[in-house]
Amino acid sequence: MTGPGPGRDSGAPVLGADAVRIEGLRKSFGPNLVLKGIDLSLASHEVICLIGASGSGKSTLLRCVNRLEPIDAGRIILWGQDVTAAGIDQNLVRRQVGIVFQSFNLFPHMTVLRNVTLAPVKALGMPRTEAEDEARALLGRFGLLDRESDYPDRLSGGQQQRVAIVRALAMKPQLMLLDEVTSALDPELVAEVLDVIRELAASGMTMLIATHEMGFAREIASRVCFLEEGLIIEDAPPAELFTDPKDERTQRFLRRIVDAGRL
Amino acid sequence: MDDSTHGQPADPLLVPGTPMMGVGGGQIPGSFASTGRGPRLLGGGGRGATAISTVSTLVVLGALVAIFLLAPGSAEVRHTFFDPRDMWQSFIGNPKKGYYSVGAAIWLNIRMFLVAEVLILVLALVLALIRQSVSPVLFPLRVLGVIYVDIFRGIPLLLVILAIGFGVPALGLPFVSHQALAVYGVVALVLSYSAYVSEVYRAGLNSVHQSQVAAARSLGLSQWSALRYVILPQAVRNIIPPLLNDFISLQKDTALVGVLGAIEANNAAQIYGSTVFNYSSFTVAAILFLILTIPLARFTDHLISRDRRRRLAGALS
Numbered sequence: 001m002t003g004p005g006p007g008r009d010s011g012a013p014v015l016g017a018d019a020v021r022i023e024g025l026r027k028s029f030g031p032n033l034v035l036k037g038i039d040l041s042l043a044s045h046e047v048i049c050l051i052g053a054s055g056s057g058k059s060t061l062l063r064c065v066n067r068l069e070p071i072d073a074g075r076i077i078l079w080g081q082d083v084t085a086a087g088i089d090q091n092l093v094r095r096q097v098g099i100v101f102q103s104f105n106l107f108p109h110m111t112v113l114r115n116v117t118l119a120p121v122k123a124l125g126m127p128r129t130e131a132e133d134e135a136r137a138l139l140g141r142f143g144l145l146d147r148e149s150d151y152p153d154r155l156s157g158g159q160q161q162r163v164a165i166v167r168a169l170a171m172k173p174q175l176m177l178l179d180e181v182t183s184a185l186d187p188e189l190v191a192e193v194l195d196v197i198r199e200l201a202a203s204g205m206t207m208l209i210a211t212h213e214m215g216f217a218r219e220i221a222s223r224v225c226f227l228e229e230g231l232i233i234e235d236a237p238p239a240e241l242f243t244d245p246k247d248e249r250t251q252r253f254l255r256r257i258v259d260a261g262r263l
Numbered sequence: 264m265d266d267s268t269h270g271q272p273a274d275p276l277l278v279p280g281t282p283m284m285g286v287g288g289g290q291i292p293g294s295f296a297s298t299g300r301g302p303r304l305l306g307g308g309g310r311g312a313t314a315i316s317t318v319s320t321l322v323v324l325g326a327l328v329a330i331f332l333l334a335p336g337s338a339e340v341r342h343t344f345f346d347p348r349d350m351w352q353s354f355i356g357n358p359k360k361g362y363y364s365v366g367a368a369i370w371l372n373i374r375m376f377l378v379a380e381v382l383i384l385v386l387a388l389v390l391a392l393i394r395q396s397v398s399p400v401l402f403p404l405r406v407l408g409v410i411y412v413d414i415f416r417g418i419p420l421l422l423v424i425l426a427i428g429f430g431v432p433a434l435g436l437p438f439v440s441h442q443a444l445a446v447y448g449v450v451a452l453v454l455s456y457s458a459y460v461s462e463v464y465r466a467g468l469n470s471v472h473q474s475q476v477a478a479a480r481s482l483g484l485s486q487w488s489a490l491r492y493v494i495l496p497q498a499v500r501n502i503i504p505p506l507l508n509d510f511i512s513l514q515k516d517t518a519l520v521g522v523l524g525a526i527e528a529n530n531a532a533q534i535y536g537s538t539v540f541n542y543s544s545f546t547v548a549a550i551l552f553l554i555l556t557i558p559l560a561r562f563t564d565h566l567i568s569r570d571r572r573r574r575l576a577g578a579l580s
Contacts, residue, residue: 068477095483105478109496118492119482171482 018077019044019175019206020065025074027057027064034060036230037074042175042208047201049217049238050210052227053253058210059102061227062177065208066099079174095123098168099177102184104160106152106167112139113148116167124171131170138166142196158189162196169200176200178209214257218242226250346543353535353544362538368531369551372517375445375527376555379452379517380510386457391464392490408461415458421519424451428523445527448520456513463505467498504570507563511556518552528552 020042027035035057042048050058063069065076067083067090076084083093107115116135120126126134139145142162152160161181168176178197182190194216201207201220211217217224218238226234226241226249234241234250245251331337356364393401394408415423428447432440471494479489499506521530528548535544 063477066481068481091480091483091485094481099481101474101478103474105474107475107478107493107497109500119484122488122492123483123485167482 018042019046019079020208021075021077022061022065023075023077025061025064025076026072027060027069028072034230035064035071038230038232040225040232040235042206044206045204046222047205047207047209047220049221049224050208050227051212051214051217051224051253056227057230058227059179062099062179062208062210065175066097066177067093068099091123095119095171096173097175097177098171098173099179100161100164100168100181102180104152104157104164104184106160106164108152111149111151112144112155112163115152115163116170119167120170135166135170138169139163142166142199156189157185158192161185161189161193165193165196165200174206176205176207178207178211180210180212183212214242214254226253228253343542344546346541349535349539349541349543350547352539353532354547356531356535360538362535362544363526363531365528365531365535365544365547365551368526369528369548369555371445371525371527372514372552373555375449375452375517375520376510376514379449379456379513382449382453383456383460383513386453387460387464390457390461391468394461394465395468412458412461415455416462418455420451420455420516421522423455424448424519424522427451427454428520444523444525445520448517448523448525452513452516452520456509456516460506460509463502463509464498466505467502468494470501471497504563504567507559507566511559511563514555514559515552518548 018041020040022038022040025035025038026033038057038061040048040061050061052058060069064071067076071084074084075082078093078096082088083090107118110118113132113135116139117128117131120131120134121128136145136148139148142165144159144162144166147155147159147163152163155163161184165176165178165181181197182193185193190213194213197207197209197216198220209217209221221238223235224238224241225232226245226247228249234245234247236246241250242254245254331340334340353362354364354366356362356367390408390411393404394412396405424447427450428444431447431450432442434440475493475497476489479493480486484492517527518529521527521533524530526534528551529545532542532544532548536542
């Protein structure tokens, strides 16, 4: 297989076609059923935000799409290809799907530049100089060029998370999964990371974003999905979901958020 | 550890970052001051503390030397174990008189150590990776790994050396049964130490957080690449001090290979002793082993204290 996306070869993903289609996705950890049948589709260039309380299954859903978690039932179809089918090389799938974690997970023993170039060099076989040139271009785009020789523990949380995003982007993914990427940051560092995501959205990146930043979700998402106990309760454009939620559980969740002063 | 050579007590209290730092040896606020012991404990580097530790060291050493010199059998022991002429004779050796040079024999220990060290690092890593694997296909290998580690950690090294050194030649196999004694010694050392060192590796691998694996795999790196470039470098960094510690002990344990008859330092010393009836040769062997192990021990301490500083710096940032 040469990769799930026609976009990789033609340079532009097919517009209108579903980039991601998730069907009946179920996942449990032991006796604990975390995803109880998720159906969700996402067009190319679309940004969808997943909201919901901690433990509602947002992170697990993202990890399943990236195939970091084996799934129990259902299908995940990326650009028309069922990546949950037998015989699919998960490494090839993951190269098309970038994920950024809440806790950054940079490699602490490598400089920023090495963090970014490791996967292009070792997984794609890109020549090191070329990988470094591309990495510098990305670091420059996100204002990190002067940090390329620093080790992660010398960076602020916001810088680390931006490097983590750059590291994922260096693989030229077709889809980015962002798993509560601002939740571990000090409040004053959240904005710089959100700016990066805004720029990604503006550049047409297809994204699935789990977030607690309701204001940001409202601003950036074309659709917002509210998850509770492993199910998508409501899936609607942000203006609709935030101002006029249909489901009583969504209303209850948003009320709690408003009470906590986060919307 | 490093600091303990200065003979100061309570070194662990001296780590930077404790609330007592920055007071500059002056008055300590709070309950520490009222005990009157705080300032003295903190006097690291102060002239008073150095003087006290010097004096106490001299007193203790002086007492030990006095006991040694005043013991009823002192003169005899000094002659038997510390005779300068015998020490020199055993160091240079004299084949005509039937004894070997301890100074030359230590090279065999060094060579056995160097070869065994490399092989142990490799075999132990393989063992650790097998035991850490999760694939059901590898289950039989995992069981073998557990059995291996249990057996070779459980049997005294001396018995392993004897079993390999006398057993394998007795088998009468081509090639395998016709090796130098030191080769069997090295094999035994590798078998035994790999069991220990694999556990050290395992601790190191476990010390790397699972999220690092997830991050590496999420970028499309294969399991092997993730291990090779992300997990192992971090794991090994975490276990360098315990690894070096095992190697210090390996350096000494090469002496056990002497039981097979290989002319290593300890055996050469023994031969001198039973030929000349003076055991100063053992003192020579002991000094040579110290010359080998002390630099490695100091280096290990250096790495440990550097690591401690780095962790503290990391915790503060």
